[in-house]
Amino acid sequence: MAxxxxxxxxxxxxxxxxxxxxxxxxxxxxxxxxxxxxxxxxAIDYSQFPFTTIPIREIEPxxxxxxxxxxxxxxxxxxxxxxxxxxxxxxxxxxxxxxxxDIVIYxxxxxxxxxxxxxxxxxxxxxxxPIQMDGKNPDENMFLNYGLYNLGFIAVQKxxxxxxxxxxxxxxxxxxxYSRVSKGIFISxxxxxxxxxxxx
Numbered sequence: 619m620a621x622x623x624x625x626x627x628x629x630x631x632x633x634x635x636x637x638x639x640x641x642x643x644x645x646x647x648x649x650x651x652x653x654x655x656x657x658x659x660x661a662i663d664y665s666q667f668p669f670t671t672i673p674i675r676e677i678e679p680x681x682x683x684x685x686x687x688x689x690x691x692x693x694x695x696x697x698x699x700x701x702x703x704x705x706x707x708x709x710x711x712x713x714x715x716x717x718x719x720d721i722v723i724y725x726x727x728x729x730x731x732x733x734x735x736x737x738x739x740x741x742x743x744x745x746x747x748p749i750q751m752d753g754k755n756p757d758e759n760m761f762l763n764y765g766l767y768n769l770g771f772i773a774v775q776k777x778x779x780x781x782x783x784x785x786x787x788x789x790x791x792x793x794x795x796y797s798r799v800s801k802g803i804f805i806s807x808x809x810x811x812x813x814x815x816x817x818x
Contacts (some may be wrong), residue, residue, distance in 0.1 A: 620711035621649045623701060625694050626719040627656040631667065634719040637669035641723050643757075649711070652719070653701050655694050677704045683793070684727040698769070699788035704775050706784075709816065718770035730773055738780040 622641055634652045634741045641650050647817050650669040658664070664671045674681050678700050679751055710733060713734060719722075733740055743766055749758050774780050 620713055620800070621651070621705055621709060622715045622717060623651040623653060623705065623716050624702065624719040624721075625653045625655060625674075625698060627654070627690060627694065628659055628662060630719045631662065632668065634665050637717055637719055637721055637723070640736055641717075642668055644726055649709075651705070653697070655681075655690075655697065677701055695769075696791040698772075699784045699791060702774055702784050703781075703788070711777045713773065714776075715773040716769075716771065721770065734773075734775045738775045738777045739772075739783065742768050742771055744768050 622635050624637055631652070633816060638650050638652070652667065652671050653674055654671050655674045659674065674697060678684065678697055680694075681697075688696055691769055702714055702716070705711075713730070715727075715730070730740065745756075745766075749756065751757075774784065786814045
């Protein structure tokens with residue numbers, strides 16, 4: 619277990635801190651980064667947090683153009699594949715894990731090491747079994763609109779295929795990373811059938 623990261627703006631740094639402390643409780647040697655999709659604030663002491671803060675401008679020089687295109691939720695989500703690319707390029711570690719900033723880790727993540735022996739990408743679906751056609755919510759159309767997988771967590775092991783996936787993913791989030799459910803778009807698109815993926 620080597621690198622983990624989250625993405626947030628200044629207003630979510632408290633949540634990212636809880637995630638950071640919970641990670642370090644189980645993995646003292648883990649490198650944990652928070653990608654700040656915001657401007658530095660003089661009112662915040664970034665050194666107090668249990669993570670290294672990286673401003674998004676260091677990772678994505680074109681952030682101004684993206685910020686004109688997307689709202690803050692879309693923007694934070696859209697840059698996720700670019701952060702994976704950046705971390706793989708800047709570090710020798712073979713595995714990079716993303717957690718939403720409002721996640722807390724309560725136990726060991728050692729299972730990932732075993733899973734990475736067979737899979738390059740680990741993720742979680744919104745549902746495991748078919749939804750009953752009972753007229754209640756949630757229904758199948760909700761998941762077709764909002765996506766089959768929840769990308770509040772995704773772990774990627776570096777390989778030729780996973781890098782192809784990250785490039786494919788980035789192209790779609792940068793072009794079409796909107797929250798427009800009425801058009802069948804919710805932040806980004808998750809079709810992963812061409813990879814060996816482990817679904818929790």
